Structure formats: C-alpha cells, structure tokens
Amino acid sequence: MKPAPFRYVRPQTRMEAMEALARYGEDAKVLAGGQSLVPLMNLRLARPKVLVDINRVAELGTLERRDGVLILGALVRHRQVERDVRVTEACPILSRAAAHIGFPAVRNRGTVGGSLAHADPAAELGCVLLATGAVVVLESTDGRREVPIEDLFVGPYTTCIRPEELLVEVRVPVFGETTRWGFAEFTRHEGGFALALAACVLHLDGQGRVAAARVAVGGAGPVPVRLREAEQVLQGAPLSEERVAEAASFACAVEGYDDVHAPAWYRQRLAGWLVRRVLQQAVGEEM
Amino acid sequence: MDRISIALSVNGKPYQLAVEPRRLLADVLRRDLGFTGVHLGCEHGVCGACTVLLDGEVVRSCLMFAVQADGYEILTVEGLNTSGELHPVQRAFIEEFGFQCGFCTPGMILSAYRLLQEHPNPSEYEIRRALAGNLCRCTGYVDIVRSVQRAAVLLTQREAYRAP
Ligand SMILES: Cc1cc2nc3c(=O)[nH]c(=O)nc-3n(C[C@@H](O)[C@H](O)[C@H](O)COP(=O)(O)OP(=O)(O)OC[C@H]3O[C@@H](n4cnc5c(N)ncnc54)[C@H](O)[C@@H]3O)c2cc1C
Numbered sequence: 401m402k403p404a405p406f407r408y409v410r411p412q413t414r415m416e417a418m419e420a421l422a423r424y425g426e427d428a429k430v431l432a433g434g435q436s437l438v439p440l441m442n443l444r445l446a447r448p449k450v451l452v453d454i455n456r457v458a459e460l461g462t463l464e465r466r467d468g469v470l471i472l473g474a475l476v477r478h479r480q481v482e483r484d485v486r487v488t489e490a491c492p493i494l495s496r497a498a499a500h501i502g503f504p505a506v507r508n509r510g511t512v513g514g515s516l517a518h519a520d521p522a523a524e525l526g527c528v529l530l531a532t533g534a535v536v537v538l539e540s541t542d543g544r545r546e547v548p549i550e551d552l553f554v555g556p557y558t559t560c561i562r563p564e565e566l567l568v569e570v571r572v573p574v575f576g577e578t579t580r581w582g583f584a585e586f587t588r589h590e591g592g593f594a595l596a597l598a599a600c601v602l603h604l605d606g607q608g609r610v611a612a613a614r615v616a617v618g619g620a621g622p623v624p625v626r627l628r629e630a631e632q633v634l635q636g637a638p639l640s641e642e643r644v645a646e647a648a649s650f651a652c653a654v655e656g657y658d659d660v661h662a663p664a665w666y667r668q669r670l671a672g673w674l675v676r677r678v679l680q681q682a683v684g685e686e687m
Numbered sequence: 688m689d690r691i692s693i694a695l696s697v698n699g700k701p702y703q704l705a706v707e708p709r710r711l712l713a714d715v716l717r718r719d720l721g722f723t724g725v726h727l728g729c730e731h732g733v734c735g736a737c738t739v740l741l742d743g744e745v746v747r748s749c750l751m752f753a754v755q756a757d758g759y760e761i762l763t764v765e766g767l768n769t770s771g772e773l774h775p776v777q778r779a780f781i782e783e784f785g786f787q788c789g790f791c792t793p794g795m796i797l798s799a800y801r802l803l804q805e806h807p808n809p810s811e812y813e814i815r816r817a818l819a820g821n822l823c824r825c826t827g828y829v830d831i832v833r834s835v836q837r838a839a840v841l842l843t844q845r846e847a848y849r850a851p
C-alpha cells in the first residue's frame with residue numbers, strides 16, 4: 401500500500417518550519433526520521449495533507465553541552481545519541497538506552513524529537529528522560545515554552561504539543577561524579593519494543609546516602625511514569641537490599657495494560673523486577 | 688499531483704528525475720530506476736528487505752520518500768559488483784549457503800557489508816545484533832551468520848593481498 405497524496409514542504413530554517421505549521425495547522429505533520437510516521441502513512445492509518453520535512457533544518461540537529469546541561473536538538477538521531485562521546489560522557493544512560501531502539505537502520509534515521517512527539521508508551525527515550533529530569537522546549541510563531549518531561553505525555557501516542565508547535569530541543573542535566581544510574585528493558589527479541597522498561601538516576605551525598613532519586617517505568621502502561629513512592633523510600637539513606645526490594649514493590653502497582661503481547665499483571669511483575677535490576681546496577685558492587 | 692525534481696547518485700552514477708512526493712525511495716529505486724535488488728516485504732520498517740546505504744549508512748528505503756534523498760548517494764546491492772566480479776560478501780553468502788529464496792538477501796548483504804566496514808572481525812553476537820532487523824523466512828539464520836564470518840575472512844585476505 402502507498403501513502404495518500406500530500407503536499408511536501410521542505411523548510412531550511414526553524415522559523416520557516418514554524419510558519420508552515422502555523423499556516424497549515426491540523427492538516428500538517430512534521431516529518432523527522434519518518435520511522436513512525438511513514439509506516440502509519442504506508443498503512444494509510446495516517447493521511448496528513450501536508451508534510452513539513454524538517455530534515456534540512458541544520459539548527460535542529462545540534463548537540464552541545466553548556467552550563468551543566470546537555471542540549472539535544474530535535475533532529476539528533478538515535479545513532480548519534482548511542483555513540484557521540486559528548487553524550488556517553490555527559491549522560492551515559494541516554495547512550496545505553498538509545499542502543500536498544502529498534503535496529504541500526506532505524507536508529508540511523510529516527511530522531512530524539514520524533515520519539516518524544518510520537519510518545520510510544522514503550523519508547524526508551526521517554527522513560528529514560530523522565531528519570532533524568534529533562535526539560536523539553538517547544539516553539540511556535542507565538543513563542544516558546546519549556547515543559548518538564550513529566551508534563552509532556554498525556555496518553556498513549558498523545559502529548560501536550562499543539563499542532564502549530566515544533567519540538568526544538570531537549571535539555572538534560574549533566575551527570576556528576578556522584579550520579580549513579582541504571583537502565584534495563586525486557587523484549588522478546590533483539591530490537592523489539594519492550595514489554596516493560598525501567599530507568600533510575602540517583603545522586604549520592606558525601607556519605608554515600610541517596611540525596612535525590614528519580615525512578616521511571618515505561619512500557620507497562622499508557623505513559624511512562626515516575627515512581628514517586630519508590631523515590632521517597634530511597635531518599636536519605638545508603639541503598640540496601642531491603643530498600644531496593646521495597647522500592648521495587650511499588651513498580652508492581654503501576655498501571656499496566658493488556659494486549660496481545662502480555663497481560664497487565666505480567667507487565668507489572670516485569671516492572672518490579674526491572675526496577676530492582678536498575679537499582680542494583682546503580683549501586684554496582686557497593687551494595 | 689505535483690512532481691518535484693531531484694538528483695540522486697545511485698551506485699556511483701548520477702540520476703535526475705521528477706517524482707511525486709509520496710513516492711517511496713524504495714519504489715523509485717526499484718520501479719523508476721530498475722534496481723530490482725531493492726525488495727519490498729513489509730513496507731513498514733520491520734523486515735529489512737528494502738535496506739540500502741544512504742551516504743554510507745544503512746536505512747529502510749520503504750520509510751523514506753524519494754524527495755528526501757535529493758542530493759544523497761545511495762548504494763544498492765547492484766553497486767557491490769560493478770566490476771563484474773562478485774563482492775567478497777556476496778561470494779561468502781554463496782559459499783556458506785546464506786540464502787535460499789533470496790528475498791531477504793540484498794538487505795542481509797548490505798547490512799553485513801556495513802557491519803564489516805566498522806568491525807572487520809565481528810563476534811557472533813555483533814553479527815546477530817547487526818542483522819536482527821533483517822528477517823529471513825527460509826534459512827534459520829545459522830548459515831547467514833556463517834556467511835558473514837566467512838565474508839570477514841575473505842575481506843581480510845583481500846586486504847592482505849592488496850597491502851604493499
Ligand atoms: C522496525 C522499527 C522498530 C522500532 N523500534 C523502536 C524501539 O524499540 N523503541 C523506540 O523507542 N522506537 C522504536 N521505533 C520508532 C523509532 O525509531 C522512532 O525514532 C520514533 O518513534 C519516531 O521518530 P522519528 O524521528 O522517526 O519521527 P517521525 O516518524 O518522523 O515522526 C513521528 C511523529 O512525531 C512528530 N514529530 C517528529 N518530530 C517532531 C518535532 N520536532 N516537533 C513536533 N512533532 C514532531 C511527527 O509529526 C509524527 O507525528 C521503531 C521503528 C521501527 C520502524
């Protein structure tokens with residue numbers, strides 16, 4: 401099957417892209433890596449009237465580290481997140497997670513902005529960025545707003561991004577000397593979407609106690625979620641077997657969904673097991 | 688529907704053509720330009736039969752519009768033996784029975800070709816990981832993995848032979 405006809409617009413600058421979105425409104429869709437949008441169009445599940453191809457907007461493809469923040473342009477490809485030393489040094493959890501997105505050919509095209517805007521509940525980046533406390537920057541001809549990643553996802557494949565808005569970049573706090581992290585997912589086959597995944601980022605104080613913790617679970621339910629109760633359990637003390645077990649128990653209570661791949665209870669149990677794994681990774685041999 | 692003119696380089700030769708924006712790169716390569724080594728299986732990114740190299744990197748040609756490839760260099764399986772002699776990766780697939788019906792083979796060969804550029808001596812795990820996105824309904828993969836291992840040997844020998 402072939403995509404339905406559409407009008408193709410290829411802006412060269414961010415401003416031109418935003419003007420095109422403002423002009424065509426709901427009729428338009430941004431085309432980034434195309435790794436989610438084009439399959440939907442090939443199956444005619446999506447029939448946008450206008451495609452705004454942002455691939456030639458060089459300013460959206462930049463990657464930089466400034467004032468303790470790693471700034472990933474919307475067009476940075478998963479392959480670069482996986483390999484660029486600036487990412488592996490500043491936020492290694494991102495590189496680890498990006499290596500699990502689909503296959504090499506998919507990672508060569510798929511983009512950070514596209515993954516977040518598409519909001520697949522099982523996407524690696526959404527879950528991991530939730531654990532890092534990232535901020536997403538959205539821009540339109542009316543102005544700019546910064547959205548904490550917690551507020552981005554409102555449902556499966558649904559975000560708070562308005563039709564005339566462009567996701568321009570993601571800002572991720574750079575990891576420090578005392579930052580510990582873990583990432584794990586369960587899939588049935590290499591490159592497949594995860595049945596559940598988990599990520600954690602912990603900041604330790606001078607005494608090895610957890611000063612701040614963020615734990616996130618994805619794939620189990622409609623949106624990736626932070627486990628705030630688990631974070632509270634971890635806070636203020638060194639990680640111990642007991643605390644890890646208690647924190648992980650909260651993951652079994654996340655909202656889970658049933659589909660052909662697995663029932664909700666299975667995903668919840670998986671989430672509990674994965675949270676345990678990522679916390680153990682975070683402390684390494686120290687525990 | 689309006690057509691847009693684009694310029695592509697395929698297997699080292701330049702092409703100028705006018706395409707409808709909705710034409711997939713795979714269809715333009717296969718139907719308009721005759722590179723029938725580009726196979727279409729699933730048309731939604733899962734099977735890898737349509738794999739080509741875009742400026743040297745593997746991509747799904749069913750998930751790109753041809754207009755997006757304007758100005759890029761593309762390599763299809765046909766581009767591996769322009770000299771009339773099979774490429775070592777192609778020879779290895781024949782020697783090790785890496786294919787049966789051949790439908791997945793162009794994608795497998797291009798993925799393997801790219802892997803061996805980066806890792807001339809890949810482990811079995813690296814081979815399986817690099818080819819995980821290329822489905823084969825015939826071989827059971829064991830002979831494909833062996834073909835890539837054989838290709839690594841053939842390529843190393845070729846390099847050694849070429850060295851001064
Ligand atoms: C075989 C296969 C396996 C995959 N496996 C995984 C996996 O395991 N994990 C995973 O996370 N993903 C997976 N994906 C999807 C992933 O590759 C994509 O990166 C991602 O979901 C979409 O990113 P994209 O850049 O390709 O966006 P596109 O497909 O171009 O766009 C997706 C959506 O986002 C919108 N959009 C894109 N960019 C912007 C922007 N800057 N501002 C506003 N809106 C925007 C588009 O309009 C569209 O609605 C897989 C895809 C395939 C084909």
Ligand code: FES
Nearest residue numbers: 728729730735749
């Ligand atoms: S035809 Fe492109 S991946 Fe299957």
Ligand code: FES
Nearest residue numbers: 787789823824825
């Ligand atoms: S040889 Fe038939 S699909 Fe692979």
